[in-house]
Amino acid sequence: MSEKLNVGILFGGRSVEHEISIKSATNVAANIDRERYNVNLIGIDKKGGWYHCDKVSSDIEAGDPISLRLSSAGHHFYNLSTNEAILTDIIFPVLHGTDGEDGSIQGMLTSSRIPCVGSDVQSSANAMNKFTSKRLLKEAGVPVSKFLYVDFQQRDNLSYEDVVSAVGSPFIIKPASLGSSVGVSKVSNEDEFKKALENTFTYDNTGIFEEFIEGRELECGIIGNSQPIATNPGEVVISSDYEFYTYEAKYLDKDGAQIIVPAAVTDDVKSKIKSWSIAAYQALNCADYARVDLFLKPDGTVIINEINTIPGFTDASMFPMLWYDSGISYTALITKLIEMAMARTKESHRLETNFATREYQN
Numbered sequence: 264m265s266e267k268l269n270v271g272i273l274f275g276g277r278s279v280e281h282e283i284s285i286k287s288a289t290n291v292a293a294n295i296d297r298e299r300y301n302v303n304l305i306g307i308d309k310k311g312g313w314y315h316c317d318k319v320s321s322d323i324e325a326g327d328p329i330s331l332r333l334s335s336a337g338h339h340f341y342n343l344s345t346n347e348a349i350l351t352d353i354i355f356p357v358l359h360g361t362d363g364e365d366g367s368i369q370g371m372l373t374s375s376r377i378p379c380v381g382s383d384v385q386s387s388a389n390a391m392n393k394f395t396s397k398r399l400l401k402e403a404g405v406p407v408s409k410f411l412y413v414d415f416q417q418r419d420n421l422s423y424e425d426v427v428s429a430v431g432s433p434f435i436i437k438p439a440s441l442g443s444s445v446g447v448s449k450v451s452n453e454d455e456f457k458k459a460l461e462n463t464f465t466y467d468n469t470g471i472f473e474e475f476i477e478g479r480e481l482e483c484g485i486i487g488n489s490q491p492i493a494t495n496p497g498e499v500v501i502s503s504d505y506e507f508y509t510y511e512a513k514y515l516d517k518d519g520a521q522i523i524v525p526a527a528v529t530d531d532v533k534s535k536i537k538s539w540s541i542a543a544y545q546a547l548n549c550a551d552y553a554r555v556d557l558f559l560k561p562d563g564t565v566i567i568n569e570i571n572t573i574p575g576f577t578d579a580s581m582f583p584m585l586w587y588d589s590g591i592s593y594t595a596l597i598t599k600l601i602e603m604a605m606a607r608t609k610e611s612h613r614l615e616t617n618f619a620t621r622e623y624q625n
C-alpha cells in the first residue's frame with residue numbers, strides 16, 4: 264500500500280469562534296480515515312501561539328510549541344521540544360472567522376508552499392467581507408438584499424432617513440467582516456439606529472445596512488471545483504423568542520434554533536436553491552467546499568445571504584448533516600475534501616512548471 268498522506272489539522276485560533284473551532288476539529292479528528300491519513304494536530308491558542316497537540320482540546324498550551332521552518336530543502340512545521348519536523352503534506356484548517364477563514368492563514372500556508380484544504384487567499388477574503396461579497400454576487404446576477412456600506416469615519420454623514428431610503432425599513436446593520444451574529448442588530452426606528460451603529464462599530468470599522476428579509480433561513484452545502492455539486496437545503500428554524508438568528512439563539516439558548524435536514528420545500532424550490540447556491544460559490548471562486556446561507560421569501564424568491572468558506576463541523580453542524588443526508592458519511596466527506604485539495608495543488612504545480620519551462624526556453 265502506498266504511504267499515508269500526512270494531514271495537519273489546524274484548530275483553535277484567535278477569533279471569537281475559537282471554541283466552535285475546537286468542537287469542529289474534535290469531530291474532524293475523530294472521523295478522518297486513519298487508514299489513509301497520518302494526522303498531526305496543530306492548535307492555535309487565543310493569544311496566537313501555535314502548538315503540536317496530542318489531542319484536540321481547549322488546553323492547547325499542553326502541546327509542544329512549534330515554529331514554521333522555511334528551508335531550501337522544503338518548508339514545514341517544526342516541533343521545538345522534540346526537534347522534529349511535523350509532517351504535513353496538506354493542512355486542513357478547521358478554523359472559523361478572523362485569522363482563520365479570512366485568507367490570512369491561507370496566505371501564510373500558500374507563501375510557505377504548504378497545500379491547504381478550501382478556498383484560497385482571495386476567495387476566503389472576499390467571502391469573509393460581506394460588503395465585498397455582496398458586490399461580487401450582485402455583479403454576477405445572484406440575488407442579494409439591498410445593501411448600503413458604512414464606515415466608522417463617515418458614520419455621522421448618514422442619517423436614519425438616508426438608510427431607510429436606500430434599503431427600506433426595518434433594516435439590519437452588521438459588521439462587514441465578522442461572524443456568529445456578533446454586532447448584528449435589527450433596526451425599526453431612529454433610537455435603535457444609534458444603538459445599533461454603536462454595537463456594530465464596537466467590533467469592526469466597517470459595516471453594512473441591509474433591507475430586512477422576512478423569510479425562512481436555509482443553508483446549502485457545496486463541494487467541488489470545476490463542477491461543484493450542491494446538497495438539498497437544510498433549514499434553521501429560529502425560536503419565536505428571537506427576531507433573527509442572534510448570537511444567543513445560535514450558541515447560548517439550547518432551544519434558540521432547530522436544524523432541520525432536509526428542509527421541507529418543494530422540488531422546484533430545492534432546485535432553485537441549489538442552482539443559486541452554486542452560482543454564488545462560483546461568483547466568489549470558492550474551492551473544495553463551502554456552505555451557502557440564504558433566505559426563502561414567502562413568495563418563493565431566494566436571496567443569498569452569505570457564504571462560509573469553513574463551515575462548522577460540530578455534531579450539531581449543518582454542513583456534515585447535509586452531506587450525510589445526501590449519502591456521504593462524515594469520513595467520506597473529509598476524504599473527498601482532502602482529495603480535491605490535493606488534486607487542485609497538483610494542477611497548480613503543473614501551471615508553474617509550464618511557466619518555468621517557457622521562461623527557460625526564451
Ligand SMILES: Nc1ncnc2c1ncn2[C@@H]1O[C@H](COP(=O)(O)OP(=O)(O)O)[C@@H](O)[C@H]1O
Pocket residue numbers: 408435437441442443444445447473474475476477480507508509556568569
Ligand atoms: N438582510 C437580512 N434580513 C433578515 N435577517 C438578516 C439579514 N441579515 C442578517 N440577518 C439575520 O442575522 C443573522 C446573522 O447575519 P449574517 O449575515 O448571517 O452574519 P454572521 O456571519 O454573523 O452569521 C442571520 O442568520 C439572520 O438571522
Ligand SMILES: [Mg+2]
Pocket residue numbers: 443444556569
Ligand atoms: Mg450567518
